[in-house]
Amino acid sequence: MMKTDTIAEAFREAFRFHPAGVAVITADPGGRPVAMTVSSLISVSATPPTVAFSLSARSGSTATVLQSETVIIHLLRYPDLELARLGATPGVDRFGGGVAWERLPTGEPLYTSVSTWFRARITGTLPVEGATLVAAELLEGAAAGLDAPERESLVYMDRRWHRLRENSEGVASIVSLEEEYRDVFR
Secondary structure, eight states, X not given: OOOOSSHHHHHHHXXXXXXXXXXXXXXXXXXXXXXXEESOOEEEEETTEEEEEEEETTOTTHHHHHHOSEEEEEEOOGGGHHHXXXXXXXXXXXXXXXXXXXXXXTSOEEXXXXXXXXXXXXXXXXXXXXXXXXXXXXXXXXXXXXSOHHHHOOEEETTEEEEEEEOTTSXXXXXXXXXXXXXXXX
């Protein structure tokens, strides 16, 4: 068993190897659209459909998301890897040329290449040291079925992007997409 000196070190070590799905949150309260990649999205309730996610205080997009009444939550798959990277890279134009997006009739920015997304109303926030927890009720969206989730999954673990693979015995395992690539968000 590994011994750590502090609870903070134990936390970082434990969550470094805790795989999570990947989502991009977009919002625009009226100035300009923002987007950010998150791996903290969780389901809270099916009735009403409610999710929660964490926004880092270090992100330049957090304040804009928190000023918004509604957001778009894009659940990413392996084909969306470049969008995940885009949303995780500070200082880049996440809505520039070459990025497929449009505004919904209600005004929110939607990445049109993502097949599973939800428009959500922020119902509550909880500021904590270094972050804000956000609860949001889903209002509308689209959920694309997957014929082979093991080929389409996108997982974040150990500060790297991964996908699931199924071996010849039908057992799924996580495979790193790029051994050398480490992204910039936590």
